Amino acid sequence: MAFVSSGYNPDKPMEDRITDIGPRNYEEFYPPVIKKNKGKWLYHEILEPGVLVHVSESGDEVYTVRVGTGRIMSVTHIREICEIADKYCDGYVRWTTRNNVEFMTDSKDKLQPLLDDLKGRKFDGGSLKFPIGGTGAGITNIIHTQGWIHCHTPATDASGTVKATLDEVFEDFQNMRLPAHLRISMACCLNMCGAVHCSDIAILGYHRKPPMVDHAYIDKMCEIPLAIAACPTAAIKPKKVELEDGTTVNSVEVNQSRCMFCGNCYTMCPALPLADKEGDGLVLMVGGKVSNRISAPKFSKVVVAFIPNETPRWPTLTQTIKKIVEAYANDARKYERLGEWAERIGWERFFEKCDLEFTHHLIDDFRDPAYYTWRQTTNFKF
Amino acid sequence: MAKHETPLLDQLESGPWPSFVSDMKQEADARAKNEKNIEYQVAQDNIEDLLGVLELSYNDCTTHWKHGGIVGVFGYGGGVIGRYCDQPEKFPGVAHFHTLRVNQPSGHFYTTDYLKKLCDLWEFRGSGMTNMHGSTGDIIFLGTTTPQLEEVFYEMTHKLDQDLGGSGSNLRTPSDCIGEARCEFACYDTQDLCTHLTMEYQDELHRPAFPYKFKFKFDGCPNCCVASIARADLSFIGTWRDEIQIDQEAVQAYVNGEIKPNGGAHAGRDWGPFDIQKEVIDLCPTGCMKYENGKLEINNKECTRCMHCINVMPRALRPGKDKGCSILAGAKAPILDGAQMSSMLVPFIKVNKENEYAEIKELIENIWDWWMEEGKNRERLGELMKRQGFQKLLEVTGLDPDPRMVQEPRHNPYIFWKEEEVPGGWDRDINEFRKHHQR
């Protein structure tokens, strides 16, 4: 494995350097039918789950086939997507916000062969490579984060919980029987790279043990004042500690009862690890949305305080989600998002219908916003 | 024969949803076979080791990645995230496994020609694994070694005409919904505004000079498909201020069941025949619609443009013609002080391509000046807004107060009057006062 230079000269990093050129311009990548009809689309229709047609005022049509992906993606898999796009879509393809791939073609004739081809492709392990769906009043792909595959603060895995969940609710990726869109998101710690705080259902990794302090190393590895400043609850104080060998070192003390397990200190200072097999697990939140349709965007609310990490398939998590989806599907009105349904029937009824236990953990006690979640009325349901 | 046994991960190969484990295995195989005789610049078996370290995490339910080691490319403060394995002896192939964020094209459209070049580069100089895409929108290259960072960057900029995205305390890679490219609801050209601002603010994107991260996101209409209202420090959401365009014939076609409501989005269940009264008129949150004698009427002055009726009958109703966007400010994830959504700052602004969005850029720069001056380390815009107040934001942006900015007026009368607002000012003469008020 010999080093092959790109042409970069480490002795003269500025030689021929190109910087600040930004992304490639989107215009280069539009399929011709998109370029021609941009801004002129009249309407769309979902022909079958995962298949859309958009019709332009010019009379042109574009057919789109939406397929799910695992988001973590090998170059081999991307090349296979390219091969399909070359064959049916004149070499153009796009991704959606929620990590689906969209194959577009301007002629209906190419649609059926494309669909047949996609349906036939499977990984060696048996799963579908390109499940068609993710449109309309159903469940689409799950936005998620890095997890154990690449991050230092996760309380769970991202790709694994997502795969297990999508297997469980797979039918709803491919049929549009729900009252409205149902968006699931996943973030593996409360930094929430997945921005799960406004989703119909949010899966969130959560630690439950305060950080350990690596006294012997902390002053060498970290800027202690930064770790102290990072803590949102001011749980960390400086402290001199005597090590077993008798030396005294600068370290910190964690006021454990104040810790909210956010891992901010660990992000700042690797000598404060908090990951733990029994401590870590999942929180389930529901009822958020970002669309302004009918009601204003909403935050997700915590409805299950803790679910353990049951690798590799997280059965308690996936079954709880399934239970919530079914209760919603059976009871909500057409067009009603999960959060709108819960608000209409009342959260007390939500817990009953979803067969979820209401525990003291679910009553907000974190700063200002908490008060606005308590009930300031005598109107409630028995 | 796999390098590491992965009995737990293997259980994620079954089931219908595409298995990332199977995908990783196919890439590990492809690298082992190396049919194209590639001179891999990082460990040929690094995906085997990645699977190995992940299996270890599935066993002990903790991560094996370390936070440590500042890496990057010369002259940039972002775009590369350093990553090291905490079991390097067992998994040498991923001992150093840094990530690059590659700025995606707006709208996430690609030609296969370009994608193949990206794949060739990343197979040769990296792990061959990616995220398509990161939650912010970038193409994520997962895993390479420090010496390869400059090489990847050099090839990307010289051969692919492609730059890195943002990370750290800078402008993060902006992202947008598909918008006008293929959506009839779009009220402005999201791709163009997204790209324009990305190019305009390259310096802010690559060289961290902010108190913390800053995000722009662009939604073409209030459906908010990229969730800008929840995820961006500045959310640009398309809207209009004249009348919803109505095609009465098409309304009839919906009423008569000739066109599927909601573009067919509810076709998976029998919800009974379409009932315009129940499904549109009664669900309109402002009660501003009526359907009488076969004619749909909208009192547009009362409409809040929630999109419901348009979503249900896209062939009959279209957004108005006087289009622009609303700009909202301050969304962030919960860390540190709780989640925030963006708050309405500019109810309506024209999205003006002709003058290269001059008004929008002026607003952005005024906000940045304030935040860079007053923001504490790691304080997001939304937090500064809470700390110094929305009125301060009006002051720095020169915007006039408008009831559209608030949900309701304040709940307390503790108004911090300014001296110049009170006739006669605050300098008074106590002796004059005492002439009429005994001690």
Ligand code: HEM
């Ligand atoms: C013509 C109509 C629409 C089009 C073309 C459209 C297009 C899209 C696209 C392309 C995505 C990304 C999808 C994916 O990644 O799977 C998306 C996501 C989304 N759409 Fe729409 N959409 C439409 C209508 C709506 C409506 C009616 C709503 C709400 C009632 C809605 C709410 C959303 C939401 C919440 C997301 C997910 C945003 C995210 O978290 O990524 N959209 N939409």
Ligand code: HEM
């Ligand atoms: C030494 C090697 C380090 C590595 C590999 C590293 C890696 C990372 C990564 C991957 C992120 C998240 C990505 C991002 O949001 O940009 C991050 C965020 C962060 N790191 Fe580090 N970090 C390192 C050192 C430090 C140090 C020494 C500090 C503080 C003294 C620090 C403070 C932070 C903060 C405050 C964030 C959140 C910033 C943000 O989200 O923009 N990091 N770091």
Ligand code: HEM
């Ligand atoms: C070192 C560990 C971390 C890793 C590996 C990581 C990774 C990522 C990645 C890959 C993305 C998508 C980026 C893109 O598409 O450009 C992202 C986005 C994000 N990260 Fe992180 N991150 C880390 C730490 C953090 C920290 C410390 C914070 C907060 C303090 C944070 C908050 C976020 C948020 C809010 C987003 C954006 C979500 C959105 O745009 O909707 N991350 N992170």
Ligand code: SF4
């Ligand atoms: S959500 Fe937390 S654990 Fe997951 S990738 Fe982001 S910072 Fe890492």
Ligand code: SF4
């Ligand atoms: S985990 Fe969070 S709350 Fe706990 S000590 Fe660290 S910074 Fe403070």
Ligand code: SF4
């Ligand atoms: S946000 Fe609006 S304009 Fe953009 S894709 Fe979604 S529905 Fe279309």
Ligand code: SF4
């Ligand atoms: S957009 Fe919303 S508020 Fe306006 S008329 Fe339609 S349903 Fe009513």
